[in-house]
Amino acid sequence: MQRAAQRDDRAQRQMRGKRLSRVLVCAAAVPAVLITAACSSDSGDSKSKGADSSARQSAGSSAKPSASASPTVQAAAYQKLPAACAVLSKKTLADLVPNAASSGKKGTSDDPSSRASCSWSSLDNNGVKGSQFRWLNVSLLRFDSDTARGAGDAQAHTYFGQQVKDAEAVDGAKNTKEIPLSGTGTEATAVRYDLKKKEGLFKQQTVVARVENVVITLDYNGAGLAGEKTPDADDLTKAAQQAVKEVVGSVSSANGGSSSGGSSSKAPASPSQSASKSASPSKSPSKSASSSASPSKSAARKS
Structure with missing residues (x-):
């Protein structure tokens, strides 16, 4: 147990x-x-x-913001130019250059839609009394709107001012006078002066006018040669102003507008203030304008 x-x-x-x-x-x-x-x-x-x-x-x-919109400028009013040798009527040419050829001398241009010119000359021989000489040149320059350079009319306004200053600064000019003009395009100014040459005393008239984005420079001079009397400057200025009005009308007609030479448009605002339609990508004429001599200087050399 x-x-x-x-x-x-x-x-x-x-x-x-x-x-x-x-x-x-x-x-x-x-x-x-x-x-x-x-x-x-x-x-x-x-x-x-x-x-x-x-x-x-x-x-x-x-939440990140989207990319900012591309900048835009107001589209240019005029997209083309009229044929420079057809901007004046036969009657006007007969009054300003009475013995000129039936057609003027067309200037060369790499882009006729942006830059064009034509000139006429006349020598009215009065025998032993001498002769009356007249020379007329019309130049047109059109500016396109561009996002880098700004609105076309603003560029044209700047060029308009440069042309007036160039006309006032011609070497050898005497008795220079600037005359603002009304009822001629958007803005217009006439500059007249005397220019003494070996052939005689020339009375020069340069009328610069702007209509929207196009600048018109009309040079008109006259002289009494070999004993003929010197033409009256007031008469030449009046004739030149009437001719510019006709050119303004031709520019408007070429772009589908009326042929009236008057305009109530004001000088354009700064390009940065214009913002509506996209700018045209076509070539801007400002480069060719800056590289050429002013019409007033050219007129003085050719006369």
């Missing part, structure tokens, strides 16, 4: 040992479960934070 009691005691001790081992094994498994749960929780938080960050970046990129 003692041995049986000992066996029972050993059996009980073995059973208690097995139960303790199972408890220790279960206790050791708990931290691993907690660690796994914690990792799973951190992984979810990281994904959530990444999604939030991506959403914020997407919202930020969509």
Whole structure:
């Protein structure tokens, strides 16, 4: 019985040992479960934070302003020029250059739609009394609107002022007088002066007029040669002004407008203030204008 009691005691001790081992094994498994749960929780938080960050970046990129619109300038009023040798009627030519050839001498141009000119000369020989000389030249320059240079009429306004200054600064000119003209295009000015040459005393008239984006420069001079009397400057100025009005009408007619030489348009605003239609991409004549001599100087040399 003692041995049986000992066996029972050993059996009980073995059973208690097995139960303790199972408890220790279960206790050791708990931290691993907690660690796994914690990792799973951190992984979810990281994904959530990444999604939030991506959403914020997407919202930020969509909030960026779009590219600014391309700058525009007001389209030029006139897109072409009339034939320079046809801008004056036969009657007007007969009055200004009575013995001129039936057709004038056309100037050369690499772009007739932007730049054109024509000249006429007349020598009325009165025998022993001498002769009356007349020379007439008409030049037209058209400016296109351009995003870099600005509106065509503003460019023309600047060139108009330059032409007037050039006419006033001719070498050897005497008794220079500037006369603002009304009712002739958008703006117009006549500059007249005396120019002494070996042939005689020449009376020079230069009338510069602007109609929208086109500038007209008309040079008209006269002289009494070999004993003939010197022509009256007032008469020449009046004739030149009437001729310019006719040229203004020809420019308007060539572009589908009326042939009237008057205009109530005001001087243009700065190019930066003009913004409506897109500018025409055609070639701007300002480069060829700046490289050529002023008509008034050319007239003085040719006369």
